[in-house]
Amino acid sequence: MLDLFRKGQVELDESLIVNLRTVEIFLDHLRTDFERHWTLDEMAGHCGMDITSLTKYCKQLSNLTPINYLIKIRLEAAAKMLLDDEDKGVGEISYDCGFSSSQYFATRFRKQYAVSPKDYRANLLLAKK
Template identity: 30%
Template structure:
């Protein structure tokens, strides 16, 4: 399989997703792109070992590992144990971001593939389609790539720059951070930065381990703190408690509290202090 790049027409570029190139590097060279690459880029290691440096993180890219990044994300990758062989697909389109976001794929990702043959099949099929150079080739290639990306979560298990053994430490660190900061506005990006992982990976590992999203856990921490204040400070207003525990709106606090506890904050307080 050789490298092949698409000759794009205006009709091709108007597609929601289109393939700009596909190829295979038996001996992958050292690549440094300080300004990033203009297209979305997916690469898959078939043999050897290499290293990817992206966003101040380092990843070992070995057999059955794939890496992906958005356009214009600075990066560097190079072989460690040769031959380092990579298959790659580069693509673009107006709907790519929406599709990747729905699949939970962030600005860059590193994956261990549980079905690497699916990637090889996709690359070979795209190469064959583009090689035919028919008027409908890009339309066909677009459908193949769209279907592959829409189902990519079935093929992957994400890894991080420190290895899977660090997973529990990262989760404990996230839980500790939330418990110390839940009264503030915490963003998903802030949690991901704290843990040193991508936002999409954070959501996946958190929900897999705890069965809820990080945001739901934050809400539960706030409700629990509000319960303590309702009981410990019986003269404190509901509005003051809602603000003290991280809720920006008293009405929102009331609806969340009732959803989780089955009672309004006032009723919860009344039940606790009800004469025996």
């Protein structure tokens, strides 16, 4: 393989580059469309590829599956909203960020931030003062 590289006889598969770029663009798009109730099928269809390919490229780019990447984005948005929108309740924020269950949101939030959403808000608001 090294000899092929040295001789410059390696042919690049352009479709792999295009597919990787397509998934990269889609992941950027998710940052602004995270509240939508995405399914894995919809994600793959949006990229014009099958689920296996989407998952492979997503893992290459983010080290996460597409669904886990989406959850990560939702949790980041929720953490920001917990601080910026003090008048909104935790349940409302969870739904605004695309979670269908406030209990699931709280479980995933606690797993990501090692604290409940309510305590996260209280601790950071205290630190602000």
